[in-house]
Amino acid sequence: xxxxxxxxxxxxxxxxxxxxxxxxxxxxxxxxxxxxxxxxxxxxxxxxxxxxxxxxxxxxxxxxxxxxxxxxxxxxxxxxxxxxxxxxxxxxxxxxxxxxxxxxxxxxxxxxxxxxxxxxxxxxxxxxxxxxxxxxxxxxxxxxxxxxxxxxxxxxxxxxxxxxxxxxxxxxxxxxxxxxxxxxxxxxxxxxxxxxxxxxxxxxxxxxxxxxx
Numbered sequence: 001x002x003x004x005x006x007x008x009x010x011x012x013x014x015x016x017x018x019x020x021x022x023x024x025x026x027x028x029x030x031x032x033x034x035x036x037x038x039x040x041x042x043x044x045x046x047x048x049x050x051x052x053x054x055x056x057x058x059x060x061x062x063x064x065x066x067x068x069x070x071x072x073x074x075x076x077x078x079x080x081x082x083x084x085x086x087x088x089x090x091x092x093x094x095x096x097x098x099x100x101x102x103x104x105x106x107x108x109x110x111x112x113x114x115x116x117x118x119x120x121x122x123x124x125x126x127x128x129x130x131x132x133x134x135x136x137x138x139x140x141x142x143x144x145x146x147x148x149x150x151x152x153x154x155x156x157x158x159x160x161x162x163x164x165x166x167x168x169x170x171x172x173x174x175x176x177x178x179x180x181x182x183x184x185x186x187x188x189x190x191x192x193x194x195x196x197x198x199x200x201x202x203x204x205x206x207x208x209x210x211x212x213x
Contacts, residue, residue: 002098002099003099003129003132004099004102004106005098006129007102007129011110012085014113015035016078018113020032020035020071020072020077022113022116024112025112025187026109032071032077033068034109035081038105038109039084041105042087042094043088043089046063051063104133104140104181107125107178107181108182111181111190123178130176131177133181134154137162140185141162141184144184146165148205149205152165152205153170153173154172155173155175156176156177157175157176169201170201171197171205172197173194179191179192186212
């Protein structure tokens with residue numbers, strides 16, 4: 001079993017212990033809407049496309065809202081979790097390429113659920129899973145920081161580094177891989193990372209970040 005499947009099992013266990021109306025780190029999404037997103041993403045491409053075209057704000061997506069609404073009762077909530085467990089059809093890339101397309105997705109959304117109330121401490125993941133997260137993260141980070149005014153380097157405490165935006169001067173963002181994944185994906189208030197580098201570079205980078213939403 002790969003790490004994406006391991007993380008999915010852990011995420012499912014967390015969903016089963018979570019109130020469907022509990023807050024998450026995703027603006028406008030409670031736990032049932034986040035779960036609906038995961039199901040829609042893997043099993044309902046038409047709904048995903050319809051909501052993308054409509055460009056409704058978080059919490060107002062038509063197709064996603066209908067799916068989330070089905071989880072408003074305990075039975076519906078349990079049923080939607082079971083649907084997520086069942087997974088996508090075999091022909092879907094979400095099935096046969098799950099390690100590539102779901103690894104970071106599950107880790108980040110797991111933390112969205114865990115930390116939504118702002119009280120959960122960071123969790124320790126197996127070292128091999130942390131290594132996998134760190135290997136997969138640069139692609140997302142390069143897209144996120146492609147317009148950064150300074151260079152950007154991701155670093156593990158006392159360990160590996162990954163340059164994700166070339167440039168001088170550069171800012172180094174240091175944290176455990178899961179924390180870096182949260183930070184890169186925009187959950188910056190919840191992520192435990194440290195920025196370092198020339199003061200003017202850090203200031204320029206932080207100012208740029210405020211314009212990125």
